[in-house]
Amino acid sequence: MKFRRVRFKNFRLLRDLELEFSTSDEHPLTVIRAENETGKTTMLNALQWALFGNDGLPDGGDLYRLHPIDWDESQAKTVPIEVELEFEHRYEREDKKTGQWIENTEVYLAYRRTTETIVNPNQWNRATDSFDLMRKSDRGFTPVPGGELALRQILESNLKDLFFTDGDRALSFITSEISVGEKRKRVQKAIRDLLGFDILQTAISHVRKAGAEIRGQVKEAGGTDDLQKVAARISDLETKIADAEKRSDTIELQLSQMAVDIDSVEQKIAVASAKGDKEQLIQELRSKRDELASARTLLDRVRRDHSALFSQEALPTGLLSEYVQRAGAMLNELKAKGRIPRTAIPVLQERLELGVCICGTKLEPGHPTYEHIKALIEEQQQASETDDRLTNLRLIANQRIALLESDDEAWGSGVKKVVERRNELEARIQTLEGEVKVLDAKVDELPETDVAFLRDHRRKLRQTRENLIRDKGINDADLRRYQQDKKQADEDWATLSKKQKLSRRIQSRLTAADDMLAVIAKSYAAIEQSEIPQVSDYMNKYFLEMIVADPQQNAIIRKAEVTSSYDIGVWGPLDRYLDPDRDLNGASRRALTLAFILALTEVSGTKAPNVIDTPLGMMSGQVKQSVLRTAISHSTQLVLFLTRSEIRDCEEILDKEAGVVVTLSSSAHYPKMLRNDPGASWRKVLSCKCNHHQYCAVCERTGDADNSALSLRK
Amino acid sequence: MSYYNPFQSQELRIPEAYREEVNRFCQSQTDALAKTTPDESPFQRYVDLWFLAVCLGARKGKRTKVEKPHRFIMGEILSRDPHRIELLELIAISFSGEPWIIDKPASVIELANELAATGLPEVLGLLGDGPAKPIWNLTDGLLDLVPRTYPHD
Numbered sequence: 001m002k003f004r005r006v007r008f009k010n011f012r013l014l015r016d017l018e019l020e021f022s023t024s025d026e027h028p029l030t031v032i033r034a035e036n037e038t039g040k041t042t043m044l045n046a047l048q049w050a051l052f053g054n055d056g057l058p059d060g061g062d063l064y065r066l067h068p069i070d071w072d073e074s075q076a077k078t079v080p081i082e083v084e085l086e087f088e089h090r091y092e093r094e095d096k097k098t099g100q101w102i103e104n105t106e107v108y109l110a111y112r113r114t115t116e117t118i119v120n121p122n123q124w125n126r127a128t129d130s131f132d133l134m135r136k137s138d139r140g141f142t143p144v145p146g147g148e149l150a151l152r153q154i155l156e157s158n159l160k161d162l163f164f165t166d167g168d169r170a171l172s173f174i175t176s177e178i179s180v181g182e183k184r185k186r187v188q189k190a191i192r193d194l195l196g197f198d199i200l201q202t203a204i205s206h207v208r209k210a211g212a213e214i215r216g217q218v219k220e221a222g223g224t225d226d227l228q229k230v231a232a233r234i235s236d237l238e239t240k241i242a243d244a245e246k247r248s249d250t251i252e253l254q255l256s257q258m259a260v261d262i263d264s265v266e267q268k269i270a271v272a273s274a275k276g277d278k279e280q281l282i283q284e285l286r287s288k289r290d291e292l293a294s295a296r297t298l299l300d301r302v303r304r305d306h307s308a309l310f311s312q313e314a315l316p317t318g319l320l321s322e323y324v325q326r327a328g329a330m331l332n333e334l335k336a337k338g339r340i341p342r343t344a345i346p347v348l349q350e351r352l353e354l355g356v357c358i359c360g361t362k363l364e365p366g367h368p369t370y371e372h373i374k375a376l377i378e379e380q381q382q383a384s385e386t387d388d389r390l391t392n393l394r395l396i397a398n399q400r401i402a403l404l405e406s407d408d409e410a411w412g413s414g415v416k417k418v419v420e421r422r423n424e425l426e427a428r429i430q431t432l433e434g435e436v437k438v439l440d441a442k443v444d445e446l447p448e449t450d451v452a453f454l455r456d457h458r459r460k461l462r463q464t465r466e467n468l469i470r471d472k473g474i475n476d477a478d479l480r481r482y483q484q485d486k487k488q489a490d491e492d493w494a495t496l497s498k499k500q501k502l503s504r505r506i507q508s509r510l511t512a513a514d515d516m517l518a519v520i521a522k523s524y525a526a527i528e529q530s531e532i533p534q535v536s537d538y539m540n541k542y543f544l545e546m547i548v549a550d551p552q553q554n555a556i557i558r559k560a561e562v563t564s565s566y567d568i569g570v571w572g573p574l575d576r577y578l579d580p581d582r583d584l585n586g587a588s589r590r591a592l593t594l595a596f597i598l599a600l601t602e603v604s605g606t607k608a609p610n611v612i613d614t615p616l617g618m619m620s621g622q623v624k625q626s627v628l629r630t631a632i633s634h635s636t637q638l639v640l641f642l643t644r645s646e647i648r649d650c651e652e653i654l655d656k657e658a659g660v661v662v663t664l665s666s667s668a669h670y671p672k673m674l675r676n677d678p679g680a681s682w683r684k685v686l687s688c689k690c691n692h693h694q695y696c697a698v699c700e701r702t703g704d705a706d707n708s709a710l711s712l713r714k
Numbered sequence: 715m716s717y718y719n720p721f722q723s724q725e726l727r728i729p730e731a732y733r734e735e736v737n738r739f740c741q742s743q744t745d746a747l748a749k750t751t752p753d754e755s756p757f758q759r760y761v762d763l764w765f766l767a768v769c770l771g772a773r774k775g776k777r778t779k780v781e782k783p784h785r786f787i788m789g790e791i792l793s794r795d796p797h798r799i800e801l802l803e804l805i806a807i808s809f810s811g812e813p814w815i816i817d818k819p820a821s822v823i824e825l826a827n828e829l830a831a832t833g834l835p836e837v838l839g840l841l842g843d844g845p846a847k848p849i850w851n852l853t854d855g856l857l858d859l860v861p862r863t864y865p866h867d
Contacts, residue, residue: 300751306849307741307752310856311762313797318860319769320801327804330813386817389718393807393816396800411860415853 001154001608002088002637004107009082010067011046013039013666015684021609021639022659023088029632029657030639033647033692034664035673039685040641044164044613050083050112051151053129065124067116070682082113089154090607107136108144110151165597165612173568173593188566190600191535200524207520211513230493237486244479251472258465265458272451278443285439292432299425306418314411317400324404328397331390340387340394345380348373529564531603536562538599542634546591546627560592568596586618591627598634609637616646625650632657647692654692661691663699675700689713719799720816721789724823726764730782732834736763739841739848756841756849760786763837765798768826771833772805773859778831789823802826
């Protein structure tokens with residue numbers, strides 16, 4: 001990378017300035033001659049702003065004003081600020097046809113701009129800057145997509161500390177004004193930045209972050225199947241626990257409400273019961289009525305029995321006892337007289353069958369005796385039926401007479417039983433009717449509160465409460481089980497996480513990440529261990545080259561070194577350690593820091609400009625020349641901001657090595673130091689192409705015309 | 715078991731003059747809708763009242779001619795209560811002094827109807843004789859007629 005051209009607009013004193021840089025390999029040096037207060041540091045910052053934005057400005061740029069301090073607000077409150085840097089980038093590519101590496105060079109234009117609106121002399125508001133990177137082609141400059149990013153790729157790394165070196169600031173590597181630790185950090189940072197260590201560090205950071213994300217995925221994804229199952233189980237249990245807890249709360253609430261309801265019902269029952277249990281009375285009444293109905297039914301039956309008494313045989317027997325006795329006596333008399341029953345028929349029939357009469361007469365059919373006996377038998381048989389009935393009546397009469405002697409069989413006995421039964425039943429009915437009447441009255445007196453309904457309601461509530469208590473018991477048991485299961489699952493998770501922390505897939509990724517991290521870390525260590533000695537060696541080489549002409553320092557300095565702990569040290573005779581800030585003179589300290597920067601550039605292999613502000617200050621004579629030669633010989637492109645005093649004694653070197661020499665002048669120096677009126681209403685930096693042998697109307701300073709070493713350039 | 719009933723073709727009669735009153739005291743004759751009880755109508759059937767009237771008429775020893783008879787039923791009804799057949803024959807034997815009167819069922823029933831005509835006023839008198847319901851009046855009256863077996867003695 002080489003700078004080709006830069007243009008500044010309203011960047012502090014650089015109101016309208018354009019410079020060109022030497023891009024020649026033979027003459028890599030560009031000298032920008034500028035006295036103090038002529039914008040050297042401003043230009044350094046402007047170049048850094050063009051490439052790095054606000055990061056390139058001192059202290060992040062927030063407090064760093066970009067617009068000219070003497071801006072005429074009457075013209076515009078808002079100041080447009082631009083820096084336009086044209087550079088070339090050289091790279092190699094492989095020709096696939098020939099297999100040869102071909103060097104290509106692209107020309108780019110980095111264009112950064114912003115505006116600052118002036119609020120008051122001490123306050124302004126800066127707009128967000130915009131940046132464009134354009135590539136030069138046959139059709140002119142065309143925008144490169146992703147300008148900032150593309151620029152970073154071209155710059156390869158954050159090299160601003162290397163590209164742009166403030167000679168005074170570079171001394172911070174060795175100054176005693178800061179702590180050893182801070183110096184080490186700066187040296188370490190410079191080395192790491194320049195050698196690409198930051199890329200490795202970024203890579204390490206990225207890999208570590210990726211590893212962390214992968215480990216995070218282990219938690220999310222569960223890692224292994226077992227872990228996933230445990231995770232699912234834990235999730236399921238957590239849901240169940242939440243549900244069970246919610247259910248428990250709901251049941252508690254319901255139980256609480258149930259207690260209130262039951263208490264309310266019990267109070268109503270107590271109030272109603274104090275006045276009597278209507279339902280119980282009704283039940284009693286119903287029972288009494290049933291009993292009464294039953295008694296009445298029995299009474300009806302007994303009434304029928306009573307009625308039946310008038311049909312019973314005992315009544316007429318009693319009433320007709322005289323008739324029965326008289327008839328009985330008559331029949332008994334007939335019996336006694338043998339009138340009943342008749343017994344001659346069997347005897348007569350026997351005689352007919354024997355054929356011989358009792359008197360000895362032979363009985364044969366047709367015989368008058370035989371026929372007489374036969375007619376007598378028929379007559380006797382006819383009269384016999386009545387005799388039989390009379391005989392039967394005699395027996396019956398006698399039986400009735402006997403019955404009349406028995407009280408048990410008498411009609412009165414039956415009447416007695418029926419009457420007693422009737423009396424008993426009627427008394428019972430009367431009692432029951434009275435009891436029913438009393439109960440009716442009690443029931444009528446009771447309030448309408450339905451105690452039975454309340455009791456039934458209470459029973460249902462109690463049943464519901466029992467169910468709830470049972471449900472709660474079950475639910476609480478479930479909850480405890482879930483919690484125990486959850487605890488076990490948590491333990492399983494912990495155990496499995498330890499044993500199988502990563503799933504196979506993620507494990508492999510994590511292993512890859514760890515491997516990558518190990519590779520990078522080892523590479524980093526290897527590079528650091530190998531590169532630091534190289535930097536140290538180059539620094540030592542360049543430093544010794546630079547101070548070789550210094551008899552004072554050369555006599556005592558034997559070696560400069562960057563230690564593994566990032567200390568820049570110098571060793572004297574007998575390997576005695578020398579404190580760079582205390583034991584070296586100003587020239588040597590600048591030489592040492594420049595040697596360090598050039599060594600870093602060399603080791604990094606970076607082909608980049610070194611823009612160094614006042615590198616030769618505090619140097620004199622041969623030391624200055626040797627420093628300049630060394631710097632030129634080891635730079636791809638060297639841009640030096642030099643004052644006239646720095647250039648002094650180095651003119652020949654510059655004549656030989658400088659490809660471009662530009663002189664900057666500040667209009668503010670007119671008329672005190674600047675001879676000619678620049679014609680500018682406002683302070684600004686002017687440029688001309690005068691070299692260290694020339695002066696012109698723009699840069700002529702007081703006394704230039706009298707300086708025989710200078711000539712007027714027209 | 716069937717029982718010999720010599721009176722089954724004979725008419726049982728009461729004087730028509732007592733018919734309505736007799737009806738009052740017979741449950742079988744009262745209007746069902748009136749829901750009379752045994753206390754009001756002590757006799758279940760007509761024949762029950764008639765037979766009691768025969769008994770009381772016999773006790774009176776007087777026959778009363780039935781000028782305007784009410785033939786309320788045939789003698790067949792007596793088959794259900796054989797003792798009544800026997801008692802009617804014993805009454806007839808005793809009342810007539812002639813045992814073989816039983817061979818003349820018509821005469822026996824005629825005697826019974828005339829005795830009933832005598833006894834009916836007695837029965838009706840017993841039913842209405844007293845402050846109580848007819849059944850109690852009758853019961854008390856009959857118990858007086860059979861004092862030897864009065865249960866409350």
